[in-house]
Amino acid sequence: MNTNQVKDIYDDMLLEFPDTLKNTSMDKNKQSVDNYMTMCETKVVNFDTFKNKFIKNMKLTTIPKSCDALYMTKYNELFMIEFKNGIIEVLKNYEIKVKIYESLLILCEKLSQTIEYMRKNLSFILVYNENVKHGAKQFDDTGLNEIKMELLKLANEHIIRFGLNHFNKLYFKEVNTYTKAEFESEFVSKYCI
Secondary structure, eight states: OHHHHHHHHHHHHHHHHHEEEHHHHOOOTTSGGGSOOOOOOEEEEHHHHHHHHHTTSOOOOOOOOOOOOEOOOOOOOEEEEEEEEEEEHHHHHHHHHHHHHHHHHHHHHHHHHHHHHHHHHEEEEEEEHHHHHOSSSTTHHHHHHHHHHHHHHHHTTTOOOGGGGGGGGGTTEEEEEEEEHHHIIIIIIOOOO
């Protein structure tokens, strides 16, 4: 299947499961002004809604987890996006990884593509709230990681947080973890104009 066929499938998904980045970023557990991770109104596929329809007739005993949004740029670049407004601790971090695996498998089947295709054409983004203290000593806040973060900043590279670097180049073309502000400057301003 070529890129045009994948784009056609994406366009069909966008017609059937339309949403905006803003809506897919909403934290349903927060009843406040800051319950959105972005205010961007760019149209995306609501991947949670798509997943629910995808599995509807499977009679599963456990419902798979899924990422929030799927977005294809005008240059046919694919992005799978997960928004986390709350604290990311060990259990939540594990759930994010499960969402990645299960979403990736569902998308592979929907697009009739292999992991090799995804590795070359799909990027993953986790957008997290930098204003909460994450339970991250085991994967984030050690002194060594603080030094690593400073070195990466000097090298003009972005650190992949929460142990998600495992997915980079193995399953995705690129993996990024962004704060809300970084998401606006590194993604929205570049891809959602």
